[in-house]
Amino acid sequence: MITLQGITKVYRLGKIEVPALNGVDLVVKAHEFCAIMGPSGSGKSTLMNIIGCLDRATSGRYVLDDIDVSSMSDNELAAVRNRKIGFVFQTFNLLPRMTALRNVELPLVYAGMGGRERRARALAAMKQVGLENRALHKPAELSGGQRQRVAIARALINSPAILFADEPTGNLDSRTSEEIMGIFEELNRQGATILLVTHEADIARHARRVIHIRDGLITQDEVRK
Amino acid sequence: MNLSEGFRESWETIRHNKLRTFLTMLGMNIGVGAVIAVMATGLMGRGAIMSGIEGMGSSLIWVRANRAAYEREQDMVQMRPEDLQTLRGLLNGVWLTPLLRDQGPVGYRGYQELAAVYGVWPDYALIWQRPVSEGRFLRPEDVERKQRVIVLGLNTAKALFANPAAAVGQEILFKGKTFTVVGVMQKKERSAIDDRSDDDTCYTTHEALESVFDWSGYGGPRVLSIHFKVRELADLDYVTAQVAGYLDHRYGKVQGLPRFSVRQAEENIRTTNKIFGVITTVITLIAGISLLVGGIGIMNIMLVTVTERTQEIGIRKALGARRRDILAQFMIEALIICLIGGGLGIVLGVALTAVISALRGWAYLLPWLPISLGLGVSIAIGLFFGIYPALKAARLDPVVALTKE
Numbered sequence: 001m002i003t004l005q006g007i008t009k010v011y012r013l014g015k016i017e018v019p020a021l022n023g024v025d026l027v028v029k030a031h032e033f034c035a036i037m038g039p040s041g042s043g044k045s046t047l048m049n050i051i052g053c054l055d056r057a058t059s060g061r062y063v064l065d066d067i068d069v070s071s072m073s074d075n076e077l078a079a080v081r082n083r084k085i086g087f088v089f090q091t092f093n094l095l096p097r098m099t100a101l102r103n104v105e106l107p108l109v110y111a112g113m114g115g116r117e118r119r120a121r122a123l124a125a126m127k128q129v130g131l132e133n134r135a136l137h138k139p140a141e142l143s144g145g146q147r148q149r150v151a152i153a154r155a156l157i158n159s160p161a162i163l164f165a166d167e168p169t170g171n172l173d174s175r176t177s178e179e180i181m182g183i184f185e186e187l188n189r190q191g192a193t194i195l196l197v198t199h200e201a202d203i204a205r206h207a208r209r210v211i212h213i214r215d216g217l218i219t220q221d222e223v224r225k
Numbered sequence: 226m227n228l229s230e231g232f233r234e235s236w237e238t239i240r241h242n243k244l245r246t247f248l249t250m251l252g253m254n255i256g257v258g259a260v261i262a263v264m265a266t267g268l269m270g271r272g273a274i275m276s277g278i279e280g281m282g283s284s285l286i287w288v289r290a291n292r293a294a295y296e297r298e299q300d301m302v303q304m305r306p307e308d309l310q311t312l313r314g315l316l317n318g319v320w321l322t323p324l325l326r327d328q329g330p331v332g333y334r335g336y337q338e339l340a341a342v343y344g345v346w347p348d349y350a351l352i353w354q355r356p357v358s359e360g361r362f363l364r365p366e367d368v369e370r371k372q373r374v375i376v377l378g379l380n381t382a383k384a385l386f387a388n389p390a391a392a393v394g395q396e397i398l399f400k401g402k403t404f405t406v407v408g409v410m411q412k413k414e415r416s417a418i419d420d421r422s423d424d425d426t427c428y429t430t431h432e433a434l435e436s437v438f439d440w441s442g443y444g445g446p447r448v449l450s451i452h453f454k455v456r457e458l459a460d461l462d463y464v465t466a467q468v469a470g471y472l473d474h475r476y477g478k479v480q481g482l483p484r485f486s487v488r489q490a491e492e493n494i495r496t497t498n499k500i501f502g503v504i505t506t507v508i509t510l511i512a513g514i515s516l517l518v519g520g521i522g523i524m525n526i527m528l529v530t531v532t533e534r535t536q537e538i539g540i541r542k543a544l545g546a547r548r549r550d551i552l553a554q555f556m557i558e559a560l561i562i563c564l565i566g567g568g569l570g571i572v573l574g575v576a577l578t579a580v581i582s583a584l585r586g587w588a589y590l591l592p593w594l595p596i597s598l599g600l601g602v603s604i605a606i607g608l609f610f611g612i613y614p615a616l617k618a619a620r621l622d623p624v625v626a627l628t629k630e
Contacts, residue, residue, distance in 0.1 A: 054543060054623045075547045082545020093540045093627070097241050109230050110545040154544070 001193060002028040002051060002162065007060035009046050009216075020046040022216040023060070028162075028195065033188040035196045035207035043216040048197050052085055052164050053077045065161045082110050086155030090167035092147045094139040100150045101126065101135040107158045125153035129183060145176035152183060156192075163187065163194045169203055181206045228553075235558040238530075246562060249526045252519025253566030253606065254573060257599040259512040261574025265592035266581050267505030273587040274497055284458050285352070285490040286465055288472070289450040294482035302476055302484050303447035306435070312451070315471060319464055320348040320454040323431045327438055331381060331427065332398040338384040341426040342375070342399060344434025352454040355423075360393040360408030363430055367407075373433045375404040380424040382409040400437040404429060465489055513602075519566070520606040527559050527614035538618050539626025552619040559611025560604065567603025571596050 009021040020043045028034050038044040049055035050062065053069055056077075062070045069080055086107075087093075094103045104122040113121075126132045129149040139147055148168060155163055165184065169177035185206055188194050196207055204210050212220035239246045290301045309323055325344035330337040349355070350362045357376060367374050375397065382389040385397065389409045396403045413423040435446045455464050469487040476484045531538070538551055574595065582589040 049624050052543075054627070075549075078542065078545050078547045081543060087543050089627075093536070093543075095537055095540060097237055106541070107544045110541075110547070110550060112227065158545075 001030045001032075001065065002026070002195075003061075003063040004051070005061040007047075007050060007057045007062060009043075009050065009055075010058045020216055021050075021057070024213075024216070024218055026211070026218065028193065030161075030193050031188070031191050032209060033184070033194045033196070033207045034209045034211065035198060035204040036211050036213060037197075037199060037201075037204050038213035039199065042214045044197060044213050046216075047213065048164070048166055048195075051162075051195065052087065053080045078110075082107055083158055084161040086158065086160035086163045088148065088151050088155050088163070088165040088168045090170040092139070092144075092151045092171070094147055094150060094154075096139050099136045099138060100131065100142065103139070103150060104154045104157055107154065111158060121157060122153075125157045126150070128156065129153045143176075144172050145179055148172060148176075148180050149183065152180075152187075156187070161193065163192050165194065165196045167198055168196070169198075169200070177203065228557075231553045231557045232561070234554055235561050238558060239561055245526065246565075249523055249562055250566030250569065252522040253516070253563055253603060254519075254570040256512070256516035256519040257567045257570025257603060258573030258577060259515055260509055260602070261571060261592055261595040261599050262577035262581065263508045263512045264505060264595035264598070265574065265578040265590075267501060267508070268592060268594070269578070269582055269587040269590060270585075271498065271501040271505075272590065273585070274501070275494060276588075284455045284461055286453040286455070286461070286468065287450065287488045287490075288453070288468060288485055291483055291486040293486075294479045294484060299442070302479075303443060303449055304451070304472070304485070306446055306448060308472075308475070309431075309448055309451070312468065312471065315467065316453070316464060318456055319460075320352050320456070322346040322349040322352060322452050323448050324349070324450045324452055325431055325434050325438060325448070327400075327434055329400060331377075331385065333385040333395065336385050338381050339425075340378060340381045342434060343426055343428050344431040344438070345428055346431060348454075349428065349452070352452055355413070356411045357408040358411040359390050360406070362408055363428060368430050368432060371430075371432050373402060373404045373429070374407045375399070375427050375429045375433075376408040376410060377406055378410050378424045378426045379412050380422075381427055382406075399429075402437050404433070461489060461491070516602060516606060520563075520610040523559060523562055523566075523606065524610035524614060526562075527555065527611060528617070530558070531555065531614045531618040534618075535621060535626050535629045538621050539623050539629065542621070542623035543627060548619040551621075552615045555615035555618050556608070556611050559615065560607035563603045563607030563611075564600075567599055567606075570603070571599050574599065 004024055004026040007021055007024040008019070011018045011020055024047060036044060036047065046055070050057050053064070057070060060070065061068065064080065065084055067080070069077065072080065094100070095106070101119070101122050104125055105118050108118040108121065123132060123135060126135050129152050131146060131149055131153065134142060134146060139150070142150065168184075169180055172180060181203060184194055184196070194207075196204070198204050209221070209223045211218055288304075290303055292298070292301065295301050313321055322345045326341065327344070328339070328341045331340045331342070343349075345363065346368060347363045347365055358379065359382075360376070362376055363374065366372075377385070377392055379389065382392045386392040386395070392406045392409055395406050397406060398404075410424070410426075410428070438446070440446055453464060453468065455461050465487055469483065469485070472485045472487070473483055478484065541551065575592065578592055579589060581587070
């Protein structure tokens, strides 16, 4: 599903080279629910950006769903993000001017799908997160938990190979956080592969596998029963 | 993302920023409107002048000394009174008048009024279509009998006599001689080709004015200019050649150039056309500067928009937008602003044109050329000034864009 081999990332700040990842090897199989934990500066975000095809590794090999994405162009990566990856962000990242439904539709717009089918699928995704009666609300008219559920619907819309959640509960109260994590667990039971980034042990507990990262290296990889 | 999706996205953004978009458009609006109004006014004005010249003067020929042939003005040779008689005898079926211009106070019983006095022949009224309101114009017998008669301009008559009708038959004083008033001219309507008021101009015979004109510097009485008008336009070139041939034969050339210029109004039409073309082009270019300013305004606001929406661009990229999707979105936005601004500018320009045509009494013509030009320029400006901000947006790194608050 996801195979990382010797992934390194070096940032150049002027003449200084700052290493962020120092050779990461990782395999995430389909249907896994996997949490990545690490303090800030550990290289956690860099790793997420690379796995999320938002950024490229300096060296190493990355195979996603049998496709080698390590040396793809920007436009090819955009297509991979569009079809293979669903993002859920800490700050929801909904576009404020659009209705919830239109936000959910957006990945399909970039996939070039026609309006009618797009709308039907977006409504189905909204139903899946229990917000079918909020479809025409703007994000500002929704609560934090509802917004995050819209974001999850958007991430699910193109049936991605992998669902990415970057601190998805970071802006939510604990009760809502539990609700959202419940949705992720349910999605995982239905077969979704989920990669969760968090620094909260409580949240990471929902995952079956927890990977710890520090100083650009995986330091611990535990699978719970 | 296809085009209609792009338009939908851009339209929603524009709707969201109504005031900003309106202010941005204003530059385009005024620019396009100004260009259209200026161009259309030029076209209409030219049309009015041309039809004016063609209506009354395309069969006209002017003769006067060819100043361009002489290095010094005092060397200029002028026609002599006997040439008038010869030309009169030479040309049949042609209206002909000499024109001698003088000016000075015209007096009546101690009242004085400054006036222009033209020495002409009776054909003058026919050539220039100038009717009298009282009495009569000059007659051939006035010329033959060397009568000192005068037809007053309307303003002159009003200034000297309370009632212009009372002027006829009275004697007035000009340059120390008495002239009998035989008529008063009608008020002259101003037209596109001739905006001057002619109501301070009085007409006497060439011969009568010749006798009071100050000829020092000329070496005796001369004929300074002659107007001909052919009745059939087909005769124009023939008469022109005859007049020029006669004068060349009688006076010879100077440095290979004819001593007299025999010009047709046709040439004036061409010259007028050319001058109007140049003036219109220059003013249009000046108006075009406002378009440039408008375009820069659009580029500026688009750059602000891109900066403001960096996060949005990041989100879109994360969801799978390619560079060209982002590029298209911002280009379409700039284009819509330009097209709406340009469209309103066209409305403004057309309205201004209509107002100008109504005020000046010129024939209104829907300015198709300026309209299509205005539309084309709007699109060009949208593309030109929109491309840089759009490229900037398209090239944003999704990681950087996403993390920006």
